[in-house]
């Protein structure tokens with residue numbers, strides 16, 4: 001499926017066929033380096049080639065954080081500011097708040113009529129998240145159980161063809177394809193079958209060596225951290241995931257493989273020669289952990305500096321992020337209403 005959109009920055013009214021993207025995040029906290037390399041970096045590239053919609057999924061966050069409305073409210077704005085500060089362009093790619101476009105809820109409802117419960121029961125991401133909720137004695141609400149369906153509705157409402165996401169989201173994209181197929185078979189070809197696209201670093205490990213950088217594990221460097229904070233966090237970083245190979249002095253030969261500090265160097269330090277040299281000296285016991293970490297601090301701060309500058313500019317305009325969200329949601333809603341009209345027609349939910 002293709003859409004014709006005007007290409008900004010051109011003189012004449014030239015129209016170019018573009019494929020569409022919808023992707024998003026839950027507003028549950030500030031974004032960190034894992035979000036950047038797993039998703040945002042991809043989005044930044046793709047916004048030039050695709051007609052993109054970036055969604056802040058507040059309904060989805062309510063599924064397991066209904067008692068933390070204030071945190072969600074703050075996070076909706078924080079996520080928008082994070083997106084702006086990495087350089088996503090809301091004029092090119094609308095930022096959408098799920099709850100501002102109630103058609104997302106309507107399509108979720110129709111999909112929930114169409115989808116066998118067993119499709120959700122076997123979803124591995126949902127399964128492990130429900131297990132975690134159960135382990136911490138939290139209630140599993142119907143809204144939570146149903147969130148993969150709401151995600152399918154998010155994606156199909158603007159008829160997206162591509163969904164750049166983290167690895168853990170792949171089962172949800174597969175579900176979306178199954179729902180699109182089932183709907184199209186029953187009611188006629190309305191929806192595309194979207195593809196997933198995983199980022200350069202599908203999963204960035206945490207500062208403590210745990211498999212994943214995450215706010216809840218308290219092992220993250222945030223896009224909004226200042227230089228001093230980054231330094232403090234990197235100095236405390238583990239150099240050994242197993243905890244069995246303590247390196248007590250700079251003259252001890254060190255292990256580079258699976259060493260979190262070097263894994264970060266590989267991802268964030270563009271100076272390949274420097275990294276190679278550090279690795280060689282590390283293995284020969286010719287460099288201290290401190291030096292390796294200080295070089296990482298420098299690389300991370302060089303990476304974060306332009307993001308910090310943009311953030312400072314954005315924060316000089318109070319209310320700007322909220323405006324961006326209103327305007328983006330208004331723009332997506334136009335398309336959402338068209339799709340919903342088609343769906344109601346196809347399902348014969350029009351009573352004459």
Ligand code: TRP
Nearest residue numbers: 022023024025026057151154155
């Ligand atoms: N589940 C995603 C996350 O936890 C957020 C999300 C909601 C999403 N709707 C989406 C991602 C649609 C991609 C497409 O980050």
